[in-house]
Amino acid sequence: MSQTGYLETADTLDSRQFYLAVKKLADSLNYGTDRSPFLGSGIEYVQSRQYQIGDPIRAIDWRVTARTGKIFVKEFEAPKSMPCYLLVDTSASMTISSQRRSKYATAIHIAGGLAFACLDRVSPVGVLGVGSRDFRIQPSLSKHQVMEWLHRLRHFRYDETTTLPKRVSELSSSLKSKALVIVLSDLHAPDGVTALKLLAQAHDVVVLQMRDPVERELTGVGFFRGREAETGREFISHGSRHWLQQEVLEQQLKRAGIDHRLVSIEQPFAHSLRSFFESRDLLGRGAR
Numbered sequence: 001m002s003q004t005g006y007l008e009t010a011d012t013l014d015s016r017q018f019y020l021a022v023k024k025l026a027d028s029l030n031y032g033t034d035r036s037p038f039l040g041s042g043i044e045y046v047q048s049r050q051y052q053i054g055d056p057i058r059a060i061d062w063r064v065t066a067r068t069g070k071i072f073v074k075e076f077e078a079p080k081s082m083p084c085y086l087l088v089d090t091s092a093s094m095t096i097s098s099q100r101r102s103k104y105a106t107a108i109h110i111a112g113g114l115a116f117a118c119l120d121r122v123s124p125v126g127v128l129g130v131g132s133r134d135f136r137i138q139p140s141l142s143k144h145q146v147m148e149w150l151h152r153l154r155h156f157r158y159d160e161t162t163t164l165p166k167r168v169s170e171l172s173s174s175l176k177s178k179a180l181v182i183v184l185s186d187l188h189a190p191d192g193v194t195a196l197k198l199l200a201q202a203h204d205v206v207v208l209q210m211r212d213p214v215e216r217e218l219t220g221v222g223f224f225r226g227r228e229a230e231t232g233r234e235f236i237s238h239g240s241r242h243w244l245q246q247e248v249l250e251q252q253l254k255r256a257g258i259d260h261r262l263v264s265i266e267q268p269f270a271h272s273l274r275s276f277f278e279s280r281d282l283l284g285r286g287a288r
Contacts, residue, residue, distance in 0.1 A: 018112075018154070019147065025113025028270045029277060030120055048072040082180050082204070083126065083139040084118045085171060086111050088153060089185035090131030091162035094210065099266050103210035106265045107184040108153050110208060110273065114145045114182060123180075129153070130167040130185065131160035135162045164189035182206045186215075193249060197256040205258045207281075209272075213266045 013021060033160065048061040051071035052267035064072040087109050101109075117139060118125040127149050129135030137149045164185060171181070172195075181199060185192070187209050199205055253260045261276045263269050 022112030026116035029117040075252040109242035130164040162189040165195040
């Protein structure tokens with residue numbers, strides 16, 4: 001442990017390798033999509049008008065020009081750039097792992113890919129930590145700033161408690177216009193879903209739920225004894241209860257209009273995430 005009390009994540013990549021990894025994920029998320037799953041519909045056609053001296057040739061509306069015999073050009077709305085906030089769970093339950101790469105390291109990797117994908121589509125991106133440390137970066141279009149906060153987040157502590165409900169409420173009260181909020185968490189926070197449901201009433205909310213394979217294997221087992229990573233509190237539970245809790249959680253998110261994706265950290269996730277965000281775009285949900 002360093003003097004600041006922080007440890008490196010389980011991610012063993014050096015700075016350059018990490019940058020290449022998140023850029024590769026960003027390219028995968030953007031590949032083959034003309035419309036951004038993070039923005040609204042971008043530059044939108046408004047109307048056609050007669051050509052005026054100085055108008056660019058590439059703006060000519062050839063259909064209207066051919067029909068009328070006069071030169072017309074297309075007019076467009078200014079690009080829409082809905083800000084994106086990444087809420088990254090930095091609490092202890094994210095760092096305990098049965099795999100080489102923890103839920104936390106996976107979340108940071110995905111956050112980096114999403115951030116660069118947003119910037120590629122000219123959408124400002126910010127980040128908010130939902131652990132006990134105060135970590136807030138306002139949305140910007142700076143790639144340098146993104147890399148700075150990503151490297152800061154690659155360090156973690158094993159004793160952070162979750163603050164998801166509190167941070168979500170704080171963010172909700174501070175937003176002045178509609179935003180896209182992407183939560184990367186294992187959702188082990190009591191009342192976290194309630195706070196997200198309230199946020200979704202005014203904003204576009206997506207939840208990427210990180211899951212360790214051990215958590216999946218609890219489904220169907222009998223009674224077991226456990227201990228919360230963040231509080232140290234011991235408890236006794238049952239595998240069927242674990243399954244029911246997950247099912248209820250997914251139903252609650254769906255009813256609130258929150259798009260939810262379960263990310264199993266032992267499996268490749270780039271393709272499934274791209275399909276997930278593409279489906280949001282095709283359904284018109286990314287531009288709500």
